[in-house]
């Protein structure tokens with residue numbers, strides 16, 4: 001059974017926490033996300049070393065805090081336990097530590113999300129948030145889960161951007177944060193993203209990408225493999241393959257995030273790796289360039305082959 005191990009900041013919402021259980025296997029891990037009110041109720045019980053029950057907002061789940069073990073009775077017949085002492089320690093410790101976002105120090109070759117440049121009051125408000133959750137949870141217009149299928153089914157690549165329509169910084173922040181949420185081999189994130197703002201570098205990339213002019217797009221992201229981050233005991237070829245997959249997935253997540261934000265993009269795979277490395281001043285192998293902006297006009301999605309031609313079902 002998985003063991004309760006840590007408390008983390010919640011993704012996508014401003015308040016609350018994620019309680020993490022870790023099993024032997026990565027897939028055995030489990031998470032319970034508590035909203036602000038649920039967290040407050042749990043803290044009330046734990047901080048006073050009392051016993052009690054917290055009803056969760058789904059109106060089905062509950063946490064029973066006993067003096068030794070706390071029982072999490074969750075939806076879908078999920079059941080988890082946590083050592084009450086450990087839960088108390090971790091939660092109280094977490095609440096004390098200010099999870100402050102980094103201060104702003106703009107250097108041309110680094111990415112500092114706009115949400116960091118918010119006013120003093122906003123900074124105080126986001127004290128307990130990680131940078132990632134601050135970005136993903138920012139802005140009024142949030143995309144609901146039910147929108148996901150509309151977004152993937154209407155996405156269409158664009159090679160003509162409306163350059164008069166500037167891409168808002170907060171949208172770029174969300175796209176980059178989305179790349180950070182992609183799964184990766186062993187969660188080592190074997191990739192890096194180069195966010196190209198410099199006009200001359202964009203022009204050089206056009207040249208390195210088989211002279212495809214649309215590489216000079218409003219937003220240009222170069223996804224590179226970084227196998228040295230993948231600390232797994234496998235042959236170099238495997239680590240290299242993992243980092244290619246990591247970089248590709250991250251780019252795909254960024255591409256979908258762009259669509260969700262009413263932007264369009266073009267994926268560039270046709271590039272001269274050595275030229276791109278030289279332009280970026282890196283030894284890391286580029287996997288793709290993602291060019292993003294507002295499209296000059298909205299186009300319908302391209303058709304695909306028939307689903308039944310694509311899917312090969314193997315039964316017994």
Ligand SMILES: Cc1cc2nc3c(=O)[nH]c(=O)nc-3n(C[C@H](O)[C@H](O)[C@H](O)COP(=O)(O)O)c2cc1C
Nearest residue numbers: 155156157158159212266267268269270271301302
């Ligand atoms: C691995 C890969 C490499 C690609 N390379 C290029 C490229 O170098 N230049 C380009 O114009 N489009 C490139 N594309 C974009 C595809 O042409 C485009 O996604 C495809 O035609 C389907 O259109 P859609 O994205 O609108 O559905 C690439 C896409 C992928 C996934």
